[in-house]
Amino acid sequence: xxxxxxxxxxxxxxxxxxxxxxxxxxxxxxxxxxxxxxxxxxxxxxxxxxxxxxxxxxxxxxxxxxxxxxxxxxxxxxxxxxxxxxxxxxxxxxxxxxxxxxxxxxxxxxxxxxxxxxxxxxxxxxxxxxxxxxxxxxxxxxxxxxxxxxxxxxxxxxxxxxxxxxxxxxxxxxxxxxxxxxxxxxxxxxxxxxxxxxxxxxxxxxxxxxxxxxxxxxxxxxxxxxxxxxxxxxxxxxxxxxxxxxxxxxxxxxxxxxxxxxxxxxxxxxxxxxxxxxxxxxxxxxxxxxxxxxxxxxxxxxxxxxxxxxxxxxxxxxxxxxxxxxxxxxxxxx
Amino acid sequence: xxxxxxxxxxxxxxxxxxxxxxxxxxxxxxxxxxxxxxxxxxxxxxxxxxxxxxxxxxxxxxxxxxxxxxxxxxxxxxxxxxxxxxxxxxxxxxxxxxxxxxxxxxxxxxxxxxxxxxxxxxxxxxxxxxxxxxxxxxxxxxxxxxxxxxxxxxxxxxxxxxxxxxxxxxxxxxxxxxxxxxxxxxxxxxxxxxxxxxxxxxxxxxxxxxxxxxxxxxxxxxxxxxxxxxxxxxxxxxxxxxxxxxxxxx
Numbered sequence: 251x252x253x254x255x256x257x258x259x260x261x262x263x264x265x266x267x268x269x270x271x272x273x274x275x276x277x278x279x280x281x282x283x284x285x286x287x288x289x290x291x292x293x294x295x296x297x298x299x300x301x302x303x304x305x306x307x308x309x310x311x312x313x314x315x316x317x318x319x320x321x322x323x324x325x326x327x328x329x330x331x332x333x334x335x336x337x338x339x340x341x342x343x344x345x346x347x348x349x350x351x352x353x354x355x356x357x358x359x360x361x362x363x364x365x366x367x368x369x370x371x372x373x374x375x376x377x378x379x380x381x382x383x384x385x386x387x388x389x390x391x392x393x394x395x396x397x398x399x400x401x402x403x404x405x406x407x408x409x410x411x412x413x414x415x416x417x418x419x420x421x422x423x424x425x426x427x428x429x430x431x432x433x434x435x436x437x438x439x440x441x442x443x444x445x446x447x448x449x450x451x452x453x454x455x456x457x458x459x460x461x462x463x464x465x466x467x468x469x470x471x472x473x474x475x476x477x478x479x480x481x482x483x484x485x486x487x488x489x490x491x492x493x494x495x496x497x498x499x500x501x502x503x504x505x506x507x508x509x510x511x512x513x514x515x516x517x518x519x520x521x522x523x524x525x526x527x528x529x530x531x532x533x534x535x536x537x538x539x540x541x542x543x544x545x546x547x548x549x550x551x552x553x554x555x556x557x558x559x560x561x562x563x564x565x566x567x568x569x570x571x572x573x574x575x576x577x578x579x580x581x582x583x584x
Numbered sequence: 585x586x587x588x589x590x591x592x593x594x595x596x597x598x599x600x601x602x603x604x605x606x607x608x609x610x611x612x613x614x615x616x617x618x619x620x621x622x623x624x625x626x627x628x629x630x631x632x633x634x635x636x637x638x639x640x641x642x643x644x645x646x647x648x649x650x651x652x653x654x655x656x657x658x659x660x661x662x663x664x665x666x667x668x669x670x671x672x673x674x675x676x677x678x679x680x681x682x683x684x685x686x687x688x689x690x691x692x693x694x695x696x697x698x699x700x701x702x703x704x705x706x707x708x709x710x711x712x713x714x715x716x717x718x719x720x721x722x723x724x725x726x727x728x729x730x731x732x733x734x735x736x737x738x739x740x741x742x743x744x745x746x747x748x749x750x751x752x753x754x755x756x757x758x759x760x761x762x763x764x765x766x767x768x769x770x771x772x773x774x775x776x777x778x779x780x781x782x783x784x785x786x787x788x789x790x791x792x793x794x795x796x797x798x799x800x801x802x803x804x805x806x807x808x809x810x811x812x813x814x815x816x817x818x819x820x821x822x823x824x825x826x827x828x829x830x831x832x833x834x
Contacts, residue, residue: 446687446706453677453688459639460675464689465663465749 327455332389336483345497366484411498518564596645668751686710
């Protein structure tokens with residue numbers, strides 16, 4: 251007897267985009283679980299991890315924010331290869347405000363996020379007309395260029411950087427500020443991108459001429475998306491500066507550009523949850539492979555290739571599909 | 585009042601390198617009229633539209649809309665003044681459902697200012713507009729992702745996106761191409777209704793029979809030049825038009 255697999259949407263009695271009738275605890279849990287999981291997870295994780303893995307978690311949150319920042323740009327039709335620009339700009343801004351002006355981290359971090367975001371946006375405005383790979387190339391080059399500018403002009407400590415910056419009062423605070431920011435970014439931007447405003451941004455990615463043809467100034471919208479993404483990246487940089495109590499040329503390094511993209515790809519591009527999930531897999535994996543020494547990068551690379559080839563849609567989209575649908579075998583009617 | 589035309593095109597020219605795509609084309613269009621632009625492939629019809637709507641910058645010449653020179657304006661500014669167009673190659677947002685495609689024009693500042701600063705419920709407006717152009721409400725087509733819609737619906741969606749902008753002048757670039765006779769027959773009344781509402785329309789068409797039924801004025805382009813203008817009957821009797829369409833007799 252021949253059989254085929256049938257895919258069925260998991261049933262909720264009445265459900266539209268924004269209206270659903272809740273009929274049972276099971277259904278309520280079905281809807282709430284994906285939202286509760288990160289919230290509860292982020293509260294509990296710092297408590298159960300040891301000091302070393304707490305540090306790793308810090309890194310995870312930083313890279314998750316960078317990956318979200320990358321995804322905001324990608325969803326608005328701007329492919330960036332230079333998240334390091336946002337990260338480094340935020341890092342230097344907070345370092346400078348703290349070192350030269352003596353501000354507390356509670357001031358420098360929000361200020362650096364906004365200032366860094368604004369600076370990056372201004373830097374990139376002239377190239378917003380570029381599309382696709384051309385825009386990507388410019389974003390790749392600018393952070394590397396800034397690195398050399400600092401080296402050559404010896405400003406802000408030159409190659410030495412600025413050290414001895416004020417730390418945040420405790421690791422707990424660092425962790426919870428970062429995780430709270432991550433949660434806010436995760437849910438906030440998801441909401442933003444599903445709003446009509448977000449639809450316009452996605453429209454630019456899909457077909458920018460058609461958006462122009464609707465009487466909308468796409469460059470103004472791109473600038474706004476760029477600013478939002480830069481602020482997120484700059485915030486991550488500013489946090490990291492105060493965690494390490496140091497800021498220097500490495501903040502513009504390629505790592506901060508490439509790893510967030512890898513995280514977004516492995517996790518599932520086009521969703522902020524995917525970007526976060528990717529960071530939660532890649533950063534700890536990189537730590538776990540540390541024992542392998544030089545071979546670490548090889549294994550890491552192989553993992554990435556296997557993932558991108560085997561699950562190109564990304565883990566999150568795969569899991570989400572499995573969560574919302576189930577499959578069963580049915581007989582084929584002859 | 586009515587002696588100044590709504591749209592005046594003066595000696596509009598565009599050269600792409602050595603190719604003179606549009607060569608000193610001029611015409612006037614009064615409010616409430618339907619102008620048909622016809623001509624063989626490559627005669628510069630779409631380029632003319634691109635010049636009027638700002639998607640291509642003119643080499644020389646002027647476009648005057650409601651007494652305002654709009655020749656060098658950005659496309660989005662021209663739309664805000666009241667000119668909306670459709671594309672020959674449909675340009676929907678393929679990842680979005682049809683009614684969500686409508687949200688983007690409805691988000692336009694023009695729609696906001698015409699509605700007195702309020703946007704209202706865009707989803708409801710979108711569904712109403714789509715129903716107007718023939719997205720049957722009970723068939724749920726409006727909820728389908730644009731990438732699965734057949735060409736006929738994509739063309740209607742293009743039309744609905746233009747209508748959503750409340751334009752004074754609509755430019756429809758080969759709206760009928762690729763559609764069946766029955767589909768064209770069902771769209772013609774929509775255009776007639778737009779004319780009754782006082783809209784001014786430019787249509788680029790190859791489907792001459794359908795166009796001539798509704799056009800009040802026709803111009804014919806060939807190799808970027810205007811070779812004839814007048815009523816449908818007049819232009820089809822012009823020797824130059826016959827030559828352009830059928831080739832010369834020698």
